[in-house]
Amino acid sequence: MRFRVERDVLADAVTWTARSLPTRPPVPVLAGVRIEADSSGTIQLSSFDYEVSARSQIPADVSEPGTVLVSGRLLAEISRALPAKPVDVVLDGTKVVVTCGASRFTLLTMPVEDYPNLPVMPPVSGTVDGDAMTHAVAQVSVAASRDDTLPLLTGVRVEIEGEKVTLLATDRYRLALRELTWTPASPDISTVALVRARTLSDAAKSLGTAGSVAVSLSTGAGVDLIGFEAAGRQTTSLLVDGDYPAVRRLFPDETPIHAIVSKAQLTDAAKRVALVAERNTPIRLSFSDGQVVLDAGQGDDAQASEALEATLVGEDISVAFNPQFLLDGLGALDTTFVRMSFTHPNKPVEFTGQESLDGEDDKGYRYLLVPIRFAS
CATH class of the missing domain: 3.10.150.10 (DNA Polymerase III, subunit A, domain 2)
Structure with missing residues (x-):
């Protein structure tokens, strides 16, 4: 086997194909990337761990077709480190020689006949x-x-x-x-x-x-x-x-209470207040007419609170959330405002996005978060 390929093309293909290789493969050959050089001028790189397979096809100048199996992670590291010049890959006995400019690497091959057949792509x-x-x-x-x-x-x-x-x-x-x-x-x-x-x-x-x-x-x-x-x-x-x-069925059919808050402001405030929330301690959000107050920490611990403007429909309500779960939900929304819909302080809260205060929320994405019970 002998072929020449552009460095960036090879590096991208090998890195992508090797990305899911197991760290501790059950058999050594599963740590390999199979390289098949075809006389038509294409190289196919393959990886498989019995659960996930990957194939990448790239153009190359193939002088001699052939198939080899080499360490995928090592080849990926080498290809990314090569200078920006064409790469020559040659099979020499039981070794593969990779040459690029003044750089030369020799890799041991693995028995390609022991490599499992890749699954056939469904229709x-x-x-x-x-x-x-x-x-x-x-x-x-x-x-x-x-x-x-x-x-x-x-x-x-x-x-x-x-x-x-x-x-x-x-x-x-x-x-x-x-x-x-x-x-x-x-x-x-x-x-x-x-x-x-x-x-x-x-x-x-x-x-x-x-x-x-x-x-x-x-x-x-x-x-x-x-x-x-x-x-x-x-x-x-x-x-x-x-x-x-x-x-x-966990999504509520009706929510008698909902609040609308600027997503960016709520995200920033939650990040600040969460600085004093120790591991597994919640952020509390207290909604009343025209505002929401975020607070965390209690007793002799560090404490923080911040008030934001909010639109509340329904009676006052207070809930507490895991800070990271709250921020994950806010981060997944791509709208200007977040609507939080409630049924009860201890029941899951539905997060949806909307573009304006008086608009409708977008049900195309819904995030339901279970609140943490807190002492009254």
Whole structure:
């Protein structure tokens, strides 16, 4: 095998393909990136850990076709450190020689015959705008659990009905829902998938800038897979197995009390007040006519309070939140104002965004946060 490729092209492709390689692979070959040089002038780089696969195809000047398997992380580090000159890659016996300008590296190869077959990309189920996908996934994934002992809750539930896609995530303390539209391959498509939040976020960030992203789903036909493809890159992931809890019913049907506050002002004030909130201690928000008062700390501890202008509809109400969960919800909104809708001081609070004080809130994104009980 022998080929020449531009440094930046190689570095981007190797870095992207190697990004999900396991730190402690169950077998050594899974730490590798497979490089296939084709006589047609393309290089395909692949990685696979039995759950997530990645493929990247780039143009190259191929003198001799061939296939090798080398350490993915090492190749990524080397390719990023090379000078801005063409890179020559040559297979020499059991070693791969990488030359770029005056730099020369020799990498040991791994037995490519021991490398597992990559999963086949399912048929395309539809396409979605990359920017919309990236934004929607970021808004929802903040609420997904990071606790791997509860694998179901580390996933994002993807519900597809025709042209509408709904993303849902919860960690039991908050719940995020985002609706968006896409272009389905079949107008009557109706399916549900549970995708690891980490995998979904990674795919959205790395492929979302490509314009249009093709989404492929395979459910109920042996291996349950989701795949994403854009700009010469493909990634697949096994779906999370299990029944996701019925979380939609947690959103209240009616909210007799709601308050509207400037999102930027509330975010800044919450960050300041949270400086005195020790670990696991809440920020308290007290709403009354025309204002909301934020306070944290009590007794002999450091204390802070700040008052902001707010519009309140309904009776006065006080709630307390985990500071980080509150800031996560505010950060996911991209509107000028936040509407907080209440049913009871100890019941979950719904966060939605709106562009003006007297306008309607946008239900396309909803963030539900469980308050912390506090002593009266």
